[in-house]
Every structure is written in C-alpha cells, then in structure tokens.
Amino acid sequence: MANRPTLKTIADRVGVTVSAVSLALRDDPRISRATRERIQQAAEALGYVYNRHAAGLRRGDSGTVAVCLNDLSNPFFTEFLGHMEARFREADRMMLFCHAHETPSIQARFIRQMAEHGAAGLILVPVAGTTREDLDGPQVRHLRDFPLVLISRDVADTGFDRVINDDELGIRLLFDHLHDAGHRRFAWLGGGGDTSTARDRERSFRQRMEAAGLPVAAETIHHGPTSLAFGDAMLERLLALPTPPTAIVCFSDIIAFGVLAACYRHGLRPGVDLSVTGFDDMGAAAYSAPALTSVRVRTDVIGQRASELLLARMAGDRHPPVREVVPPELVVRASSGPPPASLVETPG
Amino acid sequence: MANRPTLKTIADRVGVTVSAVSLALRDDPRISRATRERIQQAAEALGYVYNRHAAGLRRGDSGTVAVCLNDLSNPFFTEFLGHMEARFREADRMMLFCHAHETPSIQARFIRQMAEHGAAGLILVPVAGTTREDLDGPQVRHLRDFPLVLISRDVADTGFDRVINDDELGIRLLFDHLHDAGHRRFAWLGGGGDTSTARDRERSFRQRMEAAGLPVAAETIHHGPTSLAFGDAMLERLLALPTPPTAIVCFSDIIAFGVLAACYRHGLRPGVDLSVTGFDDMGAAAYSAPALTSVRVRTDVIGQRASELLLARMAGDRHPPVREVVPPELVVRASSGPPPASLVETPG
DNA sequence: CGCATTGGTTCAATCGATTGAACTGTGTAA
DNA sequence: TTACACAGTTCAATCGATTGAACCAATGCG
Structure with missing residues (x-):
C-alpha cells in the first residue's frame, strides 16, 4: 500500500481533474483522444495500480468470490x-x-469474513456436520439471498443451489461390477464423517447388498477417517476375520490406496487374490499399484456447473434453488477381478 | 451486496450518528456503556456485516494476503x-x-490483480521460467518494496525474501544412501521445467556421480514433466536399455509413483529388484506400494517461515532480503535397498 | 458564582474511485 | 448577432467506515 499513486497523482501530473483521469483510464469516449493518451501514459509512467475496492465501494462489487474447501x-x-x-x-x-x-x-468464521471482505458469492464444500442452521440460521442472516452454491456434499432444506455427484448410481455401478464378477463376501470401508456423501454411499451399498440377498453383518461395515492410514489398518483387521471378504469397497480412493499399500506388504495381489475398489477416481487412481477400479466423479463438470450457477446468481438470477446431480462413470482397472476360484461358492 | 445494513442503518434505528456506531462497534470507551449496548444489539438484530474494504480504504490495509501456486x-x-x-x-x-x-x-496477471485488490503481501511459488524481470521489471513497478516472499523455488537477484529447501543436501543424502548400499548404475528422472529446484537437484546429482567416479552418460539423465505418466513411461524405456540402472533417482515423489506403478505391472519389486527414490516426501509416500524412500522437504517449516517473514514485512520490517535454506531429511523406506546380488560388480 | 474538567456525542474531513449534472468554449444555423 | 448544439472537461455527491477536533451538558473546584 506504501503510498501508491492514485487518480489524484495522475491528475496533478497531467493537469486535469480526477474525473478526467477516471474516465480516460476506462476509455470513456467523453475524454478526447489526445488527453486520454496523455493520461494513460502518465499512469503507465507512474506505475499506477487500480484500486478495485475503492471502485467497488462506489459500484457495489469487489470482484471476488469465496471458496471454502473442507x-x-x-x-x-x-x-x-x-x-x-x-x-x-x-x-x-x-x-x-x-x-x-x-x-x-x-467454516463459520470464513462465512462471516468473506462477507466482510465483500465477496460476491460463495462456493462451499460443507464440513462434516454442517446443518441447515449453519447456513440459514440467525447467525448468518447475511447469507439470505446471498449467491451460494454447495458442491459435492449436500445439506438439506437450505434453499441454496447444489451440484453433487450421483453417489447412489456410483455405488450401484461398482457393486454390480463386483457382484457380476462373482463376489459375494463384501466389506465396506466407509467415511466416518457426518456428510451426505458418506451417508448416501453407504446407504446405497446396503441397498445393493440387500437387493442381492446378501447379509450385512457387523463385520461388513467399517467406519473411519478418509485417510490412507485407515485403509491400511483396516486391511489388517479384515484379513484377521474367520472368513475375510473377497471384495473391499472403499468410500474413497484415498482409503483404497491405503488398502493397496497393506496388500502389497502382505504379498496379496489386488485384482487376483482379492478385489479393492475406490471412489472419486482422482488422477492417481490410474497409477496406483495396481491401478485402481473406481468411480469417476466428474469434478470438472461439477466444478464448472457450480461456477456457472454462482456467476448467474451473482448476475442477479433469481430462479428457485436447483439441485443438480451429476452422473459418474465406472472405471474398471486392475485392482478388481473375479474372486479367487477356491473361494467361489459352488451352488447347492 | 444486496443493500446490506451499514453503519447508517444502525445509526438511524438507534437514533445516533454513524460516528457513534463506528466507535461503539469497536468497543471504544468513549461511547457510554448503555449506548454501546443498544448499538450492538441493533447491529445484531439487523444482521450487520462489517465492510472491511470501506474501512481499509480509510485505514490503508484490506486484510488480505495473496498466494500464488504453480x-x-x-x-x-x-x-x-x-x-x-x-x-x-x-x-x-x-x-x-x-x-x-x-x-x-x-502468474503475471495475478501479480497485477492481487495488487488491485489491495493484498498487503504475496507468497509466490514462481512458475517455471520466471525471471528477475518478471518480479522486478518495469511491468511490475508496484512490487518495489512490496512484501513478497518466494518459496520452494528461487529466482536470483530479485531482492525478495526466499525460503527454500536445501536441494543439494537432499540429493546428497539420497545418493549416498544408494551408493553406500552398493548401487553403481544410476538413472536420473528429472524435472524438465526451468526452475531452480530442477537445476539444483540435477546439478547435485551430477556432482555426486562425479565425486563417486561414475560416468554420467546420455542414458543416465532424462527430463520430463513432473507427472505420474512421465515416471511410468520412463521405466519402460530404462528397462529396454542394454544395462538398465539398478537405482532410479526421481526428481519428485510424483515421478517416483509413476515408476512404482510401472514396476508393479512388470512384476518388479522395488527395493529388491531395483531401487526407486522420490523427493519431497509428501504424505502418500508412506503408503505407496511399496512405501517410497524419499527426502522429506519440510513444507511445514518452509510454509511457516515464509508466512512469518511476510507478516513481518507487512508490519513494516525493512531488513535486507533474506534467503533461508531449510534442511530436509532422508526417509528410507521399502522402495530402496541393495542392488540385486547378481548385478553387483565384483571388484577386479 | 464562575471557570475548568470530563464524559458523551456529533461534526466534518478523509480514503480512492465513480458518475449524473453543470459548465465552458467552439462552431453552426437562423 | 443571437441562439443553439455539442464536444470536452470539471463539479460535487456518493459509496461505508474512521478519527481528530469540536461541541455540549453536567459536575467539581476554588
């Protein structure tokens, strides 16, 4: 900030008023070509930097958007x-x-501060446990009619736009792929957090199990943080079971990577000795050892749609809140395959 | 922005002036306890949100810092x-x-815009190819005396503070670890970008090779992007050589992960059949298959020091520019070991 | 009683840029 | 010659908050 040149500095040097400078720098035709050029050269020479917030104060938009990731x-x-x-x-x-x-x-602090900083809109991946109150309650009155788009995770009944992945579809694709390959003994390594994603994916998993007539026992479902360490540790526990699963369905790629690491240490070949699947299909999934079967969440589509929605809202769009659900794609790679022949239950 | 309440709104409601409101909300003792409380309650009731940029206009600091990552x-x-x-x-x-x-x-555009937005300081990981000119030339006159700290990558002669990793030390630790284990046939998979990091690490690698009396042949050094795909593809090429290396030293973990993925496909056991090392020691390095030997760059120390330096500059500190070099640590994991016995050259 | 003090509040200028209205001087038409 | 249009520029209010100085009333002191 160290006393940078302002419109006034330029005006004094050129011998005009700040109004003229303001208009000239924005190429307003009201200022003659000659004067405009003199002003622009002076600005250049002085190393003038536009003050967007001073302008925004008058105009009513600071030109920033806020993004909050969990x-x-x-x-x-x-x-x-x-x-x-x-x-x-x-x-x-x-x-x-x-x-x-x-x-x-x-998160709460940011929601306040981004408003204080004049952000014109907010994109939010709500932290686990975010409630309707947090986005709609009396503490955040300023969010009323504020352009806000939730992505990835949903929070019900908030009246905001949301763009999320179709988790139900993703799990269905994944489960059916494994089930069709012959798997009957599944384990679920699930997101422990209180998020729509964790809930939706697990619910779908349970539904598919039920639909396939498979029991969901205590040792089928396991909760923990979305971390490599969790996946790693869980494989150990699963292997210690009397009848270990042949397919391990992970809430996310991160957890799956942890499982793969543990498999490697145990000399187990994912895709051959047992199947491991992730969810999200982040870039690294194609390069794990072995490459990971996963569900590609369209972060590009979701990110772009969310941005579009936000920009539209900021431009004054007043349509009722939308909830866009983006379909993911199954990506089969080496980490999944048929269960080991010795373990396939022969009918009858 | 949709006409939010301002100091004036509150003032009108309480029946005082904006000055009183301004003072009251900042707990200035000049305003009586009673009035202060009435004002604060009104602010609360109206859902008032402080306008930091209006305040910053007067006070001279918007309260933001800019961060630019490559x-x-x-x-x-x-x-x-x-x-x-x-x-x-x-x-x-x-x-x-x-x-x-x-x-x-x-990057250039951001350097201008963050100034327009009134950022009080900038932390920059310069993009590959950034020159002295880009940070010090006539196009960026506003960076003169601007609080700016470079991290991770250095740009010479700019007069800005820098906090970087000791790449020379890192490579030395890594090389000596491999050399001591018996390796004599090395390959370098290097950062292709024009960055100080790429240059320093490769230079150190060459120096250690020379110091060890090992030839640096054409097939020793390979350049490419810092990507999984590059590491993956390079392993194929290295295996095709008449005498493949026994140790593959990668510019970064990312490249090494790509190599590990290719090893897995080829049934090669990193740490046994050949050694692979990374650099950076990002979180995932402990959970690759197998766990990756790497050099832990202290992102925590570097990040914190850089922040401290920046905050000090913003507070008016005028010391001559510093260049802090943070020592990394060797982390030996399963991906490296002695070369296969059959390949160890017997002396004489 | 008169004057100074103090507590509580308002006044008014300010930060940097924007903008509708007003002004000035030139050229053109009546 | 007067009136009028018009191009080019300035005036002055404005956005929301801050702050030193001014103001006013009540109290304390001599």
Missing part, C-alpha cells in the same frame, strides 16, 4: 478447486480461499 | 498452502488465491 490434503477436492479457479479467472474474479479442515468453527 | 495437482504444493493458510488465519488475514498452472501469463 479438506485440502485430499486431491479430490483440489481438483474441484482447479476447475473453479479456471472458470473464475475467465470471469475476471479473484478467489478468496479457505481450508476449513473439517472444522465447523473455521 | 501447480495445484501436486499435493506437495498444497501442503504449503495448508501450512500458510493456518498461519494467516491466526493472523486474521484472508487469502487471495491463484493457481498459476505453470503459466507465466496467469
């Missing part, structure tokens, strides 16, 4: 960030960024 | 982001974020 250590979410960043750059908007770290208080 | 898809850099975000949150500063995508024009 977890930066998960590349899945940074993929979103990348896609949105690109779209907002196109729209000439800067991004105010927050890493909420799955912590409600950090 | 590559978001590399978790190594998001680790930095996480550490800095935490520090800036503590300091009550919001982050204006940019993903430069290794693209100079995007």
